[in-house]
Amino acid sequence: MISSNRLISGIRPTGELHVGNYYGALKGLVEQQERYDARYFIADIHSLTTHPKPDDLRGFVIGTARNYLAGGLDPERCTLYVQSSLAAEICELHTYLSMVMPLGELLRVPTFKEKAKRHPDNVNYGLVGYPVLMAADILLFKSQTVMVGDDQLVHLELAREIARRFNQLYGDVFPEPQPLLDNAARIPSLSGAGKMSKSDGAAAYVSLQDDRAAVGEKTRKALSDPLRGYRSQPGHPTAEGCNVFRLHTFFTGESERAAIAGACRAAGIGCVECKERLADSFSAVIEPFRERHMRLSEDDAVDILRIGRDKARESARSVIAEVRQAMGLLML
Numbered sequence: 001m002i003s004s005n006r007l008i009s010g011i012r013p014t015g016e017l018h019v020g021n022y023y024g025a026l027k028g029l030v031e032q033q034e035r036y037d038a039r040y041f042i043a044d045i046h047s048l049t050t051h052p053k054p055d056d057l058r059g060f061v062i063g064t065a066r067n068y069l070a071g072g073l074d075p076e077r078c079t080l081y082v083q084s085s086l087a088a089e090i091c092e093l094h095t096y097l098s099m100v101m102p103l104g105e106l107l108r109v110p111t112f113k114e115k116a117k118r119h120p121d122n123v124n125y126g127l128v129g130y131p132v133l134m135a136a137d138i139l140l141f142k143s144q145t146v147m148v149g150d151d152q153l154v155h156l157e158l159a160r161e162i163a164r165r166f167n168q169l170y171g172d173v174f175p176e177p178q179p180l181l182d183n184a185a186r187i188p189s190l191s192g193a194g195k196m197s198k199s200d201g202a203a204a205y206v207s208l209q210d211d212r213a214a215v216g217e218k219t220r221k222a223l224s225d226p227l228r229g230y231r232s233q234p235g236h237p238t239a240e241g242c243n244v245f246r247l248h249t250f251f252t253g254e255s256e257r258a259a260i261a262g263a264c265r266a267a268g269i270g271c272v273e274c275k276e277r278l279a280d281s282f283s284a285v286i287e288p289f290r291e292r293h294m295r296l297s298e299d300d301a302v303d304i305l306r307i308g309r310d311k312a313r314e315s316a317r318s319v320i321a322e323v324r325q326a327m328g329l330l331m332l
């Protein structure tokens with residue numbers, strides 16, 4: 001049963017989607033479209049704060065849409081749109097909201113400080129305003145629920161504060177959006193350094209488009225047990241002892257995993273074979289995606305994004321009219 005509770009969630013088109021994005025986010029989005037009045041958007045404007053890459057952007061936007069649809073998002077059950085296709089409404093609301101948000105608080109946001117430190121040559125105005133733009137994405141539909149990773153909770157708290165401040169000044173217009181956390185488990189990177197991330201370079205992730213050969217090649221180079229120098233040595237097949245085994249815990253069934261662990265401890269199986277098995281597990285997840293992805297053309301995806309834009313714009317415009325009225329702007 002789809003409820004009238006409006007849910008929203010966005011993803012930045014900063015690269016190819018990987019098995020981590022599927023496991024951590026996409027699976028949940030597909031489930032929630034059955035329960036909520038769900039809007040999902042591809043946050044291309046947000047990606048410009050850190051990824052100004054015009055040659056890649058279009059491909060990443062359409063690639064994300066095709067993967068989302070291949071993963072089970074159904075345009076009959078949710079609204080899928082590109083953020084910039086509603087730029088007029090989102091950017092207008094962003095401007096109004098920017099007037100109620102103190103600059104000092106934005107400068108203290110930990111993700112801003114961290115990004116500014118990492119890219120000192122590109123501390124742009126948009127980067128500071130990122131949480132205000134995110135508040136506009138959410139409040140434009142009076143969304144009550146926002147599906148986010150825990151790294152976005154600070155931003156969501158700011159969106160709630162912006163809603164409160166706006167309401168105090170102009171009357172009760174916006175609900176205070178509540179978080180719905182996505183799957184907290186984080187799939188580790190193939191390199192063993194941190195979690196799998198699409199902006200970390202293709203060797204560190206398994207893309208949802210990789211065929212079996214590509215998966216095999218990447219998995220063979222994955223970091224495994226650093227204490228196992230030779231094939232004849234027993235390994236340490238635990239989530240802490242071996243990055244490849246840790247990946248098995250997410251993607252390989254329990255009985256096969258137990259067999260691999262037993263053989264590894266007895267030096268009956270080497271890292272090469274263990275990685276082949278992991279590549280098989282990855283492929284079992286990816287293959288159905290790849291098939292559906294290949295059947296869905298770019299043009300089909302673009303048509304669906306246009307329908308999404310029109311649907312989203314209709315409700316966005318009525319909220320904008322209400323906001324203008326509340327603020328006392330002349331309605332001409």
Ligand code: ATP
Nearest residue numbers: 012014020021024025149186187195196197198199
């Ligand atoms: P970027 O490198 O640009 O930050 P990313 O791969 O970290 O890309 P995000 O766009 O930050 O992906 O996140 C999209 C969604 O996927 C979020 O809901 C996030 O929690 C989830 N996600 C990202 N990486 C993983 C991962 N390794 N395991 C599980 N979930 C993940």
Ligand code: MG
Nearest residue numbers: 151197198199
């Ligand atoms: Mg990320």
